Amino acid sequence: GNSVTQMEGPVTLSEEAFLTINCTYTATGYPSLFWYVQYPGEGLQLLLKATKADDKGSNKGFEATYRKETTSFHLEKGSVQVSDSAVYFCALYSNTGNQFYFGTGTSLTVIP
Amino acid sequence: EAEVAQSPRYKITEKSQAVAFWCDPISGHATLYWYRQILGQGPELLVQFQDESVVDDSQLPKDRFSAERLKGVDSTLKIQPAELGDSAMYLCASTLLVTGSYNEQFFGPGTRLTVL
Numbered sequence: 492g493n494s495v496t497q498m499e500g501p502v503t504l505s506e507e508a509f510l511t512i513n514c515t516y517t518a519t520g521y522p523s524l525f526w527y528v529q530y531p532g533e534g535l536q537l538l539l540k541a542t543k544a545d546d547k548g549s550n551k552g553f554e555a556t557y558r559k560e561t562t563s564f565h566l567e568k569g570s571v572q573v574s575d576s577a578v579y580f581c582a583l584y585s586n587t588g589n590q591f592y593f594g595t596g597t598s599l600t601v602i603p
Numbered sequence: 604e605a606e607v608a609q610s611p612r613y614k615i616t617e618k619s620q621a622v623a624f625w626c627d628p629i630s631g632h633a634t635l636y637w638y639r640q641i642l643g644q645g646p647e648l649l650v651q652f653q654d655e656s657v658v659d660d661s662q663l664p665k666d667r668f669s670a671e672r673l674k675g676v677d678s679t680l681k682i683q684p685a686e687l688g689d690s691a692m693y694l695c696a697s698t699l700l701v702t703g704s705y706n707e708q709f710f711g712p713g714t715r716l717t718v719l
Binding site: 596 | 607609634636643644645646647648651653658659694696698707708709710711712713715
């Protein structure tokens, strides 16, 4: 079956620190992989995506590389800002059934 | 920019009452999803529509939840009667179905339900 496992939080970092949030997946076939971000009281927003192995998704300084050999899609940012404080969800899309599967989310708090 | 619309944004109700949530997906999006997101967890699929047809409702508690998308556009999710454990964020999302390809999923702002 399809599933996503991501690093549990909460994560607290100082501004300008390096961020890594781990995500691994189990999937049949060839899924697409995503990171979504959710700010308090809001819905999920797509942060970045990768649709095939070795693709690197990037946006707003965040990056993640689709690693088929390790079934991973870890999120990284070199220098976090207070405005990056949010909950981050790793997800996969399976075109078998046209469905998305989400991790449990990792809460990030960046302190000045 | 086109967005998924949901209403209401917040709903407080007493247990055993009926509640209904509305979602209007992005125009032209054939696939519509309702998710439930319990605080501190990821979204869990409740029901998936393809146009007006239900594709997957295996996780929908059918004794109290119902969903419809009569004309294949907007959708309503109903809970009757509401229970304390239904307190959660209800998210609607839509995608433009492209067979065999990746489909970006767009989320609405959600409806925060509190059952007292």
